[in-house]
Amino acid sequence: MKPTVLRRSGMRVRASLVLAAALAAVGPARANGPDSQASAPAVDGCAEAVAERVQKRYETIRDLEARFRQRTRAAAFGGVAADPLVASGRVVFAKPGRMRWSYEEPEPSLVVSDGEGVWIYDPKAREAQHLPLGERFLSGAAIQFLLGQGDLLAEFQVSASACDASPVRLMLRPRRDASYERLEVAVDPKTGEIRESVVVDLLGNVTTVRFEDVRTNREPDPALFRFEPEEGVRVLELAPAP
16 A cells, blocks of 8 residues: 555544544543444434433533543454554644644654644654645534534434433434444433543444543633644645545
């Protein structure tokens, strides 16, 4: 596979993580459990009610700062699956569509979005990749939700595993074509607080994002969401794959 294709594939993975974070940003992720569960039939009234609580809580969050732990399990094709990839660091999220992921482990890197584009910076390689953020990159529904304008029930097919569980696990399938298959979120059914967020991509790769030490509505410095490559950094301008 050519290096450019690999980079584009990596960008799509990062995009999925951004979307997962946008959904998980309504609350800290504290639940323990499997990375992914099979889709379950909707429970009458449960999925809609819980989704509405999530929507209301999300609408109150302007920005969020937290530590994160990310776990990615790659799908196995004709062999034994590799060990999950684990990363951690700090993240700052702010509407509309702005994020800053500061990876600390397994090695330093930076992902920055100003709502219009995404930068991925590898300080060890002295390389920065830039990709415009638009409907060719993520689905229109995903972009709208990331920008704080989305409606869960209008843009996702929502089902729930059970109404008597706590947390309730919602399955969110995009109603339009997207770069991922589904999202799964574990929700406190009383408050709408999301405790865990999972994104499953079209190849079956599963990424779980959990947050700790969450702080909301603290008005982060807008400069955090801008990236200016230093002199000597190689910049790669990438276009999303069709």
